[in-house]
Amino acid sequence: MTLQTHWTAICATYTPIQIELTGSLLVMLLTFYIPSTIFISLPYLFPDWSRRHQHQPPSKQPSGKDIFRAFTTCVRNNALTASLQALNFYLGGHSSLRITPTLPSLYEILWQFVFGLLFREVAFYLVHRALHHPLLYGPLHKKHHEFTAPIAFSAQHATFTEQVVANTLPILLPYAIIKAHIVSFWIFVGWELIQTVIDHSGFETGFWQGKSHDRHHEVFRGHYGTLGIMDWVCGTDEEGMRRRRIKGREPKEGKEL
Ligand SMILES: [Zn+2]
Numbered sequence: 562m563t564l565q566t567h568w569t570a571i572c573a574t575y576t577p578i579q580i581e582l583t584g585s586l587l588v589m590l591l592t593f594y595i596p597s598t599i600f601i602s603l604p605y606l607f608p609d610w611s612r613r614h615q616h617q618p619p620s621k622q623p624s625g626k627d628i629f630r631a632f633t634t635c636v637r638n639n640a641l642t643a644s645l646q647a648l649n650f651y652l653g654g655h656s657s658l659r660i661t662p663t664l665p666s667l668y669e670i671l672w673q674f675v676f677g678l679l680f681r682e683v684a685f686y687l688v689h690r691a692l693h694h695p696l697l698y699g700p701l702h703k704k705h706h707e708f709t710a711p712i713a714f715s716a717q718h719a720t721f722t723e724q725v726v727a728n729t730l731p732i733l734l735p736y737a738i739i740k741a742h743i744v745s746f747w748i749f750v751g752w753e754l755i756q757t758v759i760d761h762s763g764f765e766t767g768f769w770q771g772k773s774h775d776r777h778h779e780v781f782r783g784h785y786g787t788l789g790i791m792d793w794v795c796g797t798d799e800e801g802m803r804r805r806r807i808k809g810r811e812p813k814e815g816k817e818l
């Protein structure tokens with residue numbers, strides 16, 4: 562049986578809302594909860610190796626109680642997001658995405674992936690930078706910064722407003738605007754979730770913005786984007802922030818505001 566045959570059978574057996582919610586849950590489990598659990602387990606299973614490969618020293622690492630607190634926030638946020646997804650479906654009468662029996666072509670998946678990456682980089686950067694404004698930081702973003710040494714589960718440790726505006730919409734909107742196929746969207750979501758797990762893992766992996774985002778949590782300012790493009794353009798990468806501090810346009814390193 563080919564993938565197309567499986568997908569056609571799924572579409573014939575289940576309703577679109579069942580497909581959307583179950584598929585989204587599976588993507589979340591496979592690309593967020595399972596990889597996060599692996600990263601969280603490493604310091605317990607391989608303490609010496611972990612000490613050598615973590616960005617920040619053991620003295621700065623969160624306690625087991627803090628890790629559990631981050632995990633429960635993730636579950637709460639994902640449950641609330643799934644409820645919004647279901648509400649949107651019932652109010653609108655259909656999904657924001659295309660759920661049809663024909664799978665998208667590889668070309669369609671690829672160009673939408675590139676479009677999604679660029680859209681998310683710009684949208685997340687702007688929202689994240691706005692969340693560091695003194696009026697918004699305390700009520701909306703301080704919670705995410707409780708982990709100065711981030712761990713995988715702290716990726717979704719955020720207020721529900723931040724979860725929707727910064728974490729969900731910059732990923733959903735580019736695909737909803739073009740009414741992309743839900744399978745194309747799931748591939749992008751899976752990629753983005755793995756990226757955010759690695760970025761918050763606290764480990765040196767050599768992938769993506771891991772070091773930069775860890776630095777953002779450590780010193781609170783700069784490195785607002787996900788790919789590094791917007792930080793380079795707007796002068797909020799490491800070198801840009803150093804120049805801004807010299808000119809007095811940024812508070813001292815390590816100060817939240
Ligand atoms: Zn931040």
Ligand SMILES: [Zn+2]
Pocket residue numbers: 705711715716761774778
């Ligand atoms: Zn973060």
